Amino acid sequence: MTKKYIFVTGGVLSGVGKGITAASIGAVLQAKGLSVSVQKCDPYLNVDAGLLNPKEHGECFVTKDGAETDLDLGHYERFLDLELTWKNTTLSGRLLRDLIADERAGKFGGQTVQLVPHLTNAIKKSIHEAAEGDVHIVEIGGTVGDYEGLSFIEAIRDFSQEVGRDNCLFVHVVYVPFLEASQEYKTKPAQNAMAELRSFGIMPDVVAVRTEGHDKPPRSVGEKIAISSGVRPEGIIMMPNVNTVYEVPLTVARDLGPMLSEFTGVTTEPDLTRWKNLATRDTTDYAREVTVGLVAKYIDNTDTYLSVTEALKSAAWAENCEVNIRWINSETASDDDFAKVDAVLVPGGFGSRGVEGKIAAAMYCLEHNKPYLGICLGMQTAVIAAARRGGVDGANSEEFGAGQGANVIYLMDGQAGKESTGGTMRLGDYPAVLKEGSLVAKTYGTTEVTERHRHRYEVNKDFAQAIEQGGLVISGTSPDGRLVEFVESPHCDYFIATQAHPEFKSRPFRPHPLFSGLIRAAVLARNA
Structure with missing residues (x-):
């Protein structure tokens, strides 16, 4: 099959579960019999995650080849049972360091080195190098609209044009708050986040709506987001809090399964037996x-x-x-x-x-x-x-x-x-x-x-x-x-x-x- 790419971005605020969402999508695709590779692109101006404050960013996850990475690579390895390498993590600092080294070595032949196209080309190259599965999943760190992340958003937009838009699926994870005072969900922040993504030339195919609490928001929330964004109703999935993160693949399979089948061309039903057993284990009274x-x-x-x-x-x-x-x-x-x-x-x-x-x-x-x-x-x-x-x-x-x-x-x-x-x-x-x-x-x-x-x-x-x-x-x-x-x-x-x-x-x-x-x-x- 033609290689497919799934890009996971975030809106409204960070820390709403892009990593778990990306890993869960990969788990469902694996359960359909597809091979999956995965990558985290972080806009931080750090060379790696080794010196990031763990109190602020969480653990530094180390890969088998010694890359010091973001904790999301731990999610990827646990969910997908992969052993990742430095290729699966890309930070701005490393790319900029290498670009400057190349410029000093005269490798650009006198060109004016710029964020576009030189940094964006470096980002696209890193994605190609890490893409080893039938489907390659790329999570973009931070929130759409962050200054430091603009080059990554431009890079994946351009990337989708190069490999064909039909071979790319854009998943935008947004947060919808619940206001106690008025007892209602407010979709305006999510609408603004999607408008910002569209302003960069990317129309999301899927919007994953994160909400607090374990109750699923009323259907009207999804309908409002679909109408205001232009995303197909079947592309809106609700992701309230769950008892365990290992339930998320089941949610993805249930709500996004038909769309993933359409995107990959693989209609095989995913075998989620072990995920069902795992979710049950975490909620069992032992x-x-x-x-x-x-x-x-x-x-x-x-x-x-x-x-x-x-x-x-x-x-x-x-x-x-x-x-x-x-x-x-x-x-x-x-x-x-x-x-x-x-x-x-x-x-x-x-x-x-x-x-x-x-x-x-x-x-x-x-x-x-x-x-x-x-x-x-x-x-x-x-x-x-x-x-x-x-x-x-x-x-x-x-x-x-x-x-x-x-x-x-x-x-x-x-x-x-x-x-x-x-x-x-x-x-x-x-x-x-x-x-x-x-x-x-x-x-x-x-x-x-x-x-x-x-x-x-x-x-x-x-x-x-x-x-x-x-x-x-x-x-x-x-x-x-x-x-x-x-x-x-x-x-x-x-x-x-x-x-x-x-x-x-x-x-x-x-x-x-x-x-x-x-x-x-x-x-x-x-x-x-």
Whole structure:
């Protein structure tokens, strides 16, 4: 079939669910038997998402080849069960950097370099390079009308002319507020957002109407938007809040299915059995439940740890169990907090704020046989806790000011002086060899694994004896044995920590073994 393209844009305001919408459309197309590729285009003047504030933008999702990306790529990977690369994320900063480098190298032959056509051509080229499926889905970040996004809107308009308008489907996600004072939905902001998109030469084929609450808005809302915009009534889909984001593919299939069949020419009904089962799992009242304490510093923005919380949920559903996530502020954490939960998880992070609370969490779990999973910084703080127990006075990380004799976590070779710059970390997939017979090897069911990484600092093996005296053993290393990848406690039922980020490889239909192991251990601890 001729390659098809779906462009997802947003109107009124950002954060209304473009990423989930794009991923859900892709899931429905996959269920029809089509291959799908996906891409996020962000107008930010950043080269990548590595230095974006997680409190403002949510987690930095790392791909297998080490690209630091927006959290929407996590949605894409979970929904579509793909492993994406740097080609699937495009930021203005990277394109502009490369354009300027080419201009300085004389590659434009004296031309005046401009946003149109040079930047727009670069955007179109990035879309062609990422388009590998029968259908390629492109989400444009931000909101139509943002100054920084104009080049992207122009680029996809021009792109549709090049590949043929019939081969492109434009989906515009808009927000329709409900005013309590007048008890009515107001479509004017959505009408204005669509008018703005049309002013750039793009007529949307589909308008996805996001509303608050779980009740579907009255039919008149969709009719009013259709009349005012010129979009066909069957192209207006209502998307109120749902109990779980995994219900959205079902909504898309029900309301947009005929249009997707018409667009792709594939009339096969999508097999959505696993999505129906997944949506049911998330809303089931399970007989068993556990509470996992997530020790973190950004507890007022849970999107910072989105892949972690999704991995916990997926693992719990697979174990026919309900997981309650209790957020524990790492700056104020106490033994009383840890005692109230069935298991503890310390996620990755940077900076010294709240680190003592994370060390205290590992210390408590070591001393009270509490199930523990440490991720990245969560492994480093566990090692610090063990080293302190093993007699290293003031044991800490060089990241937090530790000097010789106390730096049980130290800076990777070649990274000194680069602590404030992006792109200087150990990023992406790295293999590890697990110790035969170790708990982590039993949990994985193998002694060779590959996990994604995002860090600069490493465990200092000079302190291996003190760390072991403090209750931890090294149970996994890099293939050459130089770098510590996993530690565990032989004295605890489940205490595993890894330098990697296993949450990035967890899927709703295929939970990660380390998270499944934590949930199983939490169930046993609760019933002990």
